[in-house]
Amino acid sequence: MSGRKLAALSAGAVLLVLLLTANSPRELGRRAEYLVRSAPLELAARRLGGSGAAFDRSFFVFLETLSRRLPRDVVGVAVFTPRPSPEALHLASYALAPVPVVMAPARVPPRWLCAVYNLPPPQGFRILARLPGGALLARP
Amino acid sequence: MTGFAEALGQVAALLFVVAAVGWGASALLVPPGGRAERIAWGFAVGLTLTGLSVPLAFALRLHPGWLPFLILAALVVLPARILRLRGQTVSEPSAPLDGVSAILGLVLVAGVALYALKALTEPMWANDFVAIWGLKGKTFFAEGRVPERLFLWKALTFTHPEYPLGIPFLYAGIAYLLGRWDDHAMALLFPLIQVATLLALFGWLRRRGATPPLALAAAALLSQFEPLYRGFTTGMADVPLSLALLLFGTSLCDRVDRTDPGASRRLVLASLVCAGTKNEGLFFVAAGLVVAAFSSLFRRGVFARAAALIVLPAALVAAAHRLLRGHLPLSDFDFSLLRRPGELADRVGETLATVVRGTPPLAVIGLAALAALIAAGRGSSAGTRLLALAACGLSAYLFLPALAVAGPAWLVETAFFRTTAALAPLVAAGVAVRLIPLWSR
Numbered sequence: 001m002s003g004r005k006l007a008a009l010s011a012g013a014v015l016l017v018l019l020l021t022a023n024s025p026r027e028l029g030r031r032a033e034y035l036v037r038s039a040p041l042e043l044a045a046r047r048l049g050g051s052g053a054a055f056d057r058s059f060f061v062f063l064e065t066l067s068r069r070l071p072r073d074v075v076g077v078a079v080f081t082p083r084p085s086p087e088a089l090h091l092a093s094y095a096l097a098p099v100p101v102v103m104a105p106a107r108v109p110p111r112w113l114c115a116v117y118n119l120p121p122p123q124g125f126r127i128l129a130r131l132p133g134g135a136l137l138a139r140p
Numbered sequence: 141m142t143g144f145a146e147a148l149g150q151v152a153a154l155l156f157v158v159a160a161v162g163w164g165a166s167a168l169l170v171p172p173g174g175r176a177e178r179i180a181w182g183f184a185v186g187l188t189l190t191g192l193s194v195p196l197a198f199a200l201r202l203h204p205g206w207l208p209f210l211i212l213a214a215l216v217v218l219p220a221r222i223l224r225l226r227g228q229t230v231s232e233p234s235a236p237l238d239g240v241s242a243i244l245g246l247v248l249v250a251g252v253a254l255y256a257l258k259a260l261t262e263p264m265w266a267n268d269f270v271a272i273w274g275l276k277g278k279t280f281f282a283e284g285r286v287p288e289r290l291f292l293w294k295a296l297t298f299t300h301p302e303y304p305l306g307i308p309f310l311y312a313g314i315a316y317l318l319g320r321w322d323d324h325a326m327a328l329l330f331p332l333i334q335v336a337t338l339l340a341l342f343g344w345l346r347r348r349g350a351t352p353p354l355a356l357a358a359a360a361l362l363s364q365f366e367p368l369y370r371g372f373t374t375g376m377a378d379v380p381l382s383l384a385l386l387l388f389g390t391s392l393c394d395r396v397d398r399t400d401p402g403a404s405r406r407l408v409l410a411s412l413v414c415a416g417t418k419n420e421g422l423f424f425v426a427a428g429l430v431v432a433a434f435s436s437l438f439r440r441g442v443f444a445r446a447a448a449l450i451v452l453p454a455a456l457v458a459a460a461h462r463l464l465r466g467h468l469p470l471s472d473f474d475f476s477l478l479r480r481p482g483e484l485a486d487r488v489g490e491t492l493a494t495v496v497r498g499t500p501p502l503a504v505i506g507l508a509a510l511a512a513l514i515a516a517g518r519g520s521s522a523g524t525r526l527l528a529l530a531a532c533g534l535s536a537y538l539f540l541p542a543l544a545v546a547g548p549a550w551l552v553e554t555a556f557f558r559t560t561a562a563l564a565p566l567v568a569a570g571v572a573v574r575l576i577p578l579w580s581r
Contacts, residue, residue, distance in 0.1 A: 011513045
């Protein structure tokens with residue numbers, strides 16, 4: 001066998017070992033178990049148990065309920081949380097899409113609804129729906 | 141309420157139809173006989189048609205879904221059957237399966253199965269999926285149009301309005317065919333893109349004269365490349381771009397080497413897909429132009445035609461985006477730094493230091509093994525072109541963090557390793573094609 005072939009085979013073997021050992025059997029087992037356990041659940045419940053909602057699962061429950069309670073003619077939703085973060089904005093925008101979302105604006109745009117999570121309802125708004133951990137509000 | 145298994149079955153069935161349509165059209169692209177490559181190119185064609193059917197239906201005020209998709213498919217497949225490549229069959233000579241090939245086949249199947257498990261464990265969740273690709277796709281699907289606010293509202297700058305719309309249109313297209321938005325079952329797209337990438341790599345290497353074990357070894361190693369094929373990248377643009385880059389690089393080599401009459405057509409499609417997938421797709425098209433220029437230095441007329449095939453489709457995609465949303469700057473980068481070389485040099489230094497700090501020791505061993513594989517191979521013009529293209533990409537990914545508005549360390553930590561991983565199929569093809577002479581009969 002030529003030196004080049006030997007070098008190529010050795011380097012290929014090293015790469016293969018490195019790549020194969022990059023997988024953690026424990027993590028793969030956990031994934032398989034989660035997949036089997038969550039497969040019969042509805043889509044929103046699978047997302048609730050997943051990584052995307054892990055930073056605040058209650059917030060996702062709030063958003064999912066909010067998306068089901070929004071009136072058909074909604075123009076946009078201003079979401080208020082005690083800890084506004086890019087993660088919360090992205091998840092809220094995705095969960096409520098195509099309804100536009102802004103996070104904690106200084107002024108709620110005209111005709112927009114307001115959703116408060118783990119905060120008291122602001123003055124001057126009426127409650128449209130009570131949600132887990134918050135409420136959906138509109139101007140009177 | 142639909143359980144995951146049922147939804148997955150529905151998405152699998154519709155993606156099978158999409159691939160079958162693409163298979164019909166790919167007779168225009170791949171010479172007869174190249175089955176692995178034809179499946180890969182067919183899948184790419186099918187996905188392109190699925191994505192294209194959405195803006196076309198919007199423009200014609202039709203409801204996107206099966207009707208516009210099938211009309212578009214018929215408009216593409218019927219002429220493709222008439223203009224299909226004939227003549228010399230590109231054979232992938234069948235060889236008896238030896239022990240090495242069997243083991244490599246098992247490694248490859250395991251790689252696909254592992255990525256399928258990682259991709260399908262849960263609904264697509266990566267931040268870039270939720271904030272960018274998935275959000276736009278879901279908006280297009282639910283609203284039945286491309287709302288202007290995505291490009292105009294300051295509050296939506298986090299969605300990166302300047303990114304190409306190919307992936308969001310593809311997501312919307314699949315959702316229209318499925319009849320609902322299912323971001324879990326839709327994740328099946330990603331392991332299938334991986335399979336298409338592996339088939340494209342295997343088929344191209346076999347056509348270029350690689351023995352079955354060598355072509356299988358390249359595909360098997362790539363299938364196990366966890367930095368690209370993992371749960372986190374599922375839903376983002378890197379896996380689709382990695383396929384697009386492989387198709388672009390290999391078709392560029394075929395066009396320059398004039399291997400078959402379909403090379404030019406493949407190059408056109410690959411350029412289109414690259415530009416429509418990610419912003420750096422345009423950069424790779426420009427890099428491909430430079431590579432083609434160097435490869436055709438002493439062949440009069442070759443470069444001009446190749447340049448047109450490379451540039452025009454990408455320019456068409458860029459023009460369509462410009463028409464749809466106007467001019468949008470790359471918001472993550474401060475190009476005025478190019479006029480401040482002192483500050484830029486410091487930032488380049490910070491970028492390199494962060495890359496070195498963030499590279500795990502095992503990755504260094506892997507890179508050394510890769511360098512040994514490159515050194516063990518023999519000079520090959522196709523290999524040089526593919527590795528040059530990958531080197532251009534790596535250089536850009538190393539330089540861009542220096543221009544990042546949020547600082548070099550931020551871009552290196554959030555994007556460098558992920559985006560660089562998308563070069564893996566290109567590198568695998570470039571390295572393996574250099575090894576062909578070592579195992580030629």
